[in-house]
Amino acid sequence: AQSVAQPEDQVNVAEGNPLTVKCTYSVSGNPYLFWYVQYPNRGLQFLLKYITGDNLVKGSYGFEAEFNKSQTSFHLKKPSALVSDSALYFCAVRDAWSNYQLIWGAGTKLIIKP
Amino acid sequence: DAGVIQSPRHEVTEMGQEVTLRCKPISGHNSLFWYRQTMMRGLELLIYFNNNVPIDDSGMPEDRFSAKMPNASFSTLKIQPSEPRDSAVYFCASRGQGKETQYFGPGTRLLVL
Numbered sequence: 001a002q003s004v005a006q007p008e009d010q011v012n013v014a015e016g017n018p019l020t021v022k023c024t025y026s027v028s029g030n031p032y033l034f035w036y037v038q039y040p041n042r043g044l045q046f047l048l049k050y051i052t053g054d055n056l057v058k059g060s061y062g063f064e065a066e067f068n069k070s071q072t073s074f075h076l077k078k079p080s081a082l083v084s085d086s087a088l089y090f091c092a093v094r095d096a097w098s099n100y101q102l103i104w105g106a107g108t109k110l111i112i113k114p
Numbered sequence: 115d116a117g118v119i120q121s122p123r124h125e126v127t128e129m130g131q132e133v134t135l136r137c138k139p140i141s142g143h144n145s146l147f148w149y150r151q152t153m154m155r156g157l158e159l160l161i162y163f164n165n166n167v168p169i170d171d172s173g174m175p176e177d178r179f180s181a182k183m184p185n186a187s188f189s190t191l192k193i194q195p196s197e198p199r200d201s202a203v204y205f206c207a208s209r210g211q212g213k214e215t216q217y218f219g220p221g222t223r224l225l226v227l
Contacts, residue, residue, distance in 0.1 A: 032214055043118075043205055043218040051214060090157070094214065100145060100170070102216070104157045 002027045004093050006105035013081045013112050021076040021108045023091030032094035033074040034102065035065055039087045047089075050074060061085070081112045116140070118219035120206050126225045132194040135222045138187055139208030147216060148181055148191050149205040157205075163189065175200075196226045 003026045013019045025031055032051050036044040048059025055067045065076045076089060088107045095101035119138040127133055139146050148160040162170040166183045174181070178197070183189040193200055203223050207216040 034215070036218075041223075043220045044207075046215050046217060049215060100147070100162050100164075100209075101159060106156055 002093070002095060002103050004091050004103050004105040006089075006091055006108045008108050009106075010109045010111065013110070015083055015112050015114050016080055019078050019081040019085070019110065019112070021089050021091075021110060023074045023076065023105060025072050025074065025091075025093045025103075027093050027103070028096040031067075031072075031074075031096075033065075033067065034092045034094075035059065035063070035074075035076050036090045036092065037061075037087050038090065038107075044090065047076070083112045083114055086110055086112045118206055118208050118217055120204075120219035120222050122222060123220060124223045124225075126227065127196055128227050129197055130195040131226075132192065133196045133200075133224060133226075135191040135204050135206075135224070137189045137191070137206030137219060139189070139206070140210075140217055141187070142210060143208035143217075144186065144211045145209040145216075146183060146189050147207040147209070148189070149207065149218075151203045151205060151221070152201075160191070160204075193224075196224075198226045200224060201226050 005024045034049045035047040038044045047063050048057050050057045050067045058064045063078050090107050091105040092102040121136045144165050146163040150158045160173045161181045163183045181191045203221045205218050205221045207218045209216045
């Protein structure tokens with residue numbers, strides 16, 4: 001079965017430290033992977049995606065993600081966390097049998113402490 | 115460039131009332147999605163339109179829910195009659211032709227009392 005797992009409900013990081021939000025997936029064929037961020041009482045904002053090409057993808061707000069095919073992972077990273085990065089982060093993978101259906105992770109709450 | 119626009123942003127209604135949520139996709143986008151977000155079930159795709167035609171409505175919970183897209187710049191999601199378990203945040207998203215990324219609106223927070 002196709003799935004996305006975000007193993008951590010919450011991640012706590014001190015401001016200025018590097019952050020990682022984990023995502024693993026299970027999907028047939030080549031994965032199309034996405035990260036979105038949701039701030040309180042806001043919609044989901046697109047951060048970055050991996051379709052093909054370089055395994056390290058750079059996105060908005062200084063975020064990047066590394067696609068690792070052997071580990072079926074797509075972890076979100078940032079070298080130096082800001083308090084304003086505190087939000088809910090969602091990983092998603094496109095359903096291999098659909099050109100529109102996304103399979104969503106449960107979300108990870110990121111808390112950056114000053 | 116304006117993003118996806120949704121209205122109202124908040125809706126409080128009583129059980130049994132009709133609720134209509136509205137969405138204006140990004141200009142030029144030809145795919146439109148309606149999602150529901152709850153704590154228990156996360157993000158659920160309710161319905162997907164392509165070129166104003168409903169392609170997949172398998173996520174629509176039951177007959178009380180209906181969605182329309184009369185033209186490329188407007189869609190509605192209607193709940194009639196509403197029930198307390200419909201309380202959730204409803205998102206609309208759109209996507210350009212041949213593109214992969216969905217862009218979300220700010221959502222409508224619905225509370226059914």
